[in-house]
Amino acid sequence: MLIAKPVFVLPLAAALMLTACTTTGPRQNTGAAAGAVAGGLLGGIVSGRPAGAAVGAVGGALVGGAIGQQLDKQAGELRAGFDDGRIGVVNTGSALVVTMP
Secondary structure (H helix, E strand, O other): OOOOOHHHHHHHHHHHHHHOOOOOOHHHHHHHHHHHHHHHHHHHHHHOOHHHHHHHHHHHHHHHHHHHHHHHHHHHHHHHOOOOOOOEEEEOOOOEEEEOO
16 A cells, blocks of 8 residues: 655645646746656656655746746736737747747
């Protein structure tokens, strides 16, 4: 029988509570997922313990989500400046591509 240890459950519950009441953009979701994977791998490799992987995953998700949120905010601010709706803005992750007629 598998019993969850508090070291795994507590960080996961904390991350879930922090994100449960907010609306997220697509880049924030992608950043959080990528950060969780990268942080989990790095934490597991560096510490050599499952607890390190869990802590790394939570930390990576928080950092990746914050970066994604900033990218969503930049794209939203740029879109808000264009009133006619004919101008397109695409965020590639490393650059904002603006398409004008």
